[in-house]
Amino acid sequence: MIPSLESITARLRLRHFRLLIAIDEHGSLIKAAESVSISQPGATKALQEIEEAVGSALFLRTNRGLSPNEVGHCIIRYARLIYQDLAHLREEIESILDGHGGRLAVGTIMGAVPLLTDHLTQLLKRQPAMRIELVEDTSAHLLDLLDSGRLEIAICRTSVSPRPEAYITTRIWEEQLAIVANSSHPLTGLNAQLSDLAASTWIVYAADMPMRRYLEQEFQTHGLPFPNELVETTSAFATLSLLQRNPTFVALLSTEVAQVLSRTGMTSNLLVDLPARSEPYYLVHKRDRSLSPAARLLSEQFTALLPPLDRKT
Structure with missing residues (x-):
């Protein structure tokens, strides 16, 4: 059984996390001990304390050194996050004092x-x-x-x-929305309907996100099946790159982002009426x-x- 959170926090110390990071970086308990300035027996004892605290072995011991298992990768990742947070803490205190x-x-x-x-x-x-x-x-x-x-x-x-x-x-x-496409899209500059884009490849948010739900609702309101050809992303840069390379792709974006992309000269807002607003x-x-x-x-x-x-x- 995995120990309770109270048990883990009572038994682990920052020196334990420091040692884990060093083992991951060097692949050797001896070199890790040297890098954090403790003896090899001290490092061996500290690693044993960590594994007892979390209730699981963390490394595969081979003739080439130590290799983290799945649990080991997990705890090392969090050890790095803890050290990163401490670095941010120090930076913020320094910045406030300055x-x-x-x-x-x-x-x-x-x-x-x-x-x-x-x-x-x-x-x-x-x-x-x-x-x-x-x-x-x-x-x-x-x-x-x-x-x-x-x-x-x-x-x-x-x-x-x-x-x-x-x-x-x-x-x-x-938020107001616009349908954006490559400037050379066949419907650029023409009045169009959502039905004209039903067979297009759409760049969209993941399912259950508000923008995606809005688009699905618009297709349903117009009695249209939702497109099957989709690329899901939350990145404006990825959206711009996809539109640049694929003149028939379209994307649903906020008008503010659409305006930023249009300044590149690579995209245009299609003249499709979207009467509703998203959240x-x-x-x-x-x-x-x-x-x-x-x-x-x-x-x-x-x-x-x-x-x-x-x-x-």
Whole structure:
């Protein structure tokens, strides 16, 4: 049986994680012990303590050294994350003490990238030495990162979460959508219907994401089968590259992202009427955690521009 979390945290120390990383890097307990400045017997004892704490062997012992098994790969990955978090902790403390404003980890869905980067640009003018980590992903993954503490604040949608009440949300933008294609697409510049694109290859979000649900609903409303030829991605760059190389592909994007892509001269918005809007964007953070000064500054920038009725959580 796997030991309880309380048991694991009571028995593991940072020196254990440091040793695991060293073993993974050197493939040898002797070399790992040298790199972290402990004796070989001390390293052997520490590794035994780790394996007892997690209730499993972590390495395959061969004549060539130590090779992590599946559980070993898992714990080494988390050991590196813990050390990375400690490095971020040190950086943030140093930045605060130096008066530079700390560090901010923020996430966004693809459609809100232009909006967020505008606000981050303004924030960096006020706090030029602030360190920012920007993650672009789906709403579902961004919420997972918020839950785990990897992100402090994000622009996404909580409708994909089974626990939307766990978050404080502020509506910040009403998204409008456009169908985007290569500038040489046969329908560029022509009035078209969704039925004209039913046989096209679509670049879309993964199933169950709000943008994907919206597109499926539009096809259903028009009495059309949803396309079978799909490429799923959350990357604006991948979308641009696919559209550039495939003149018959189409993508459903926010108008803000569509405008950014159109500036390259490689894409155009097709003249297809999309009467409905998708879900709004929300500025989201965990209800049970307070925001850092850096995250509060970003939040205040967004809310300062909102109409009074939208300034709700």
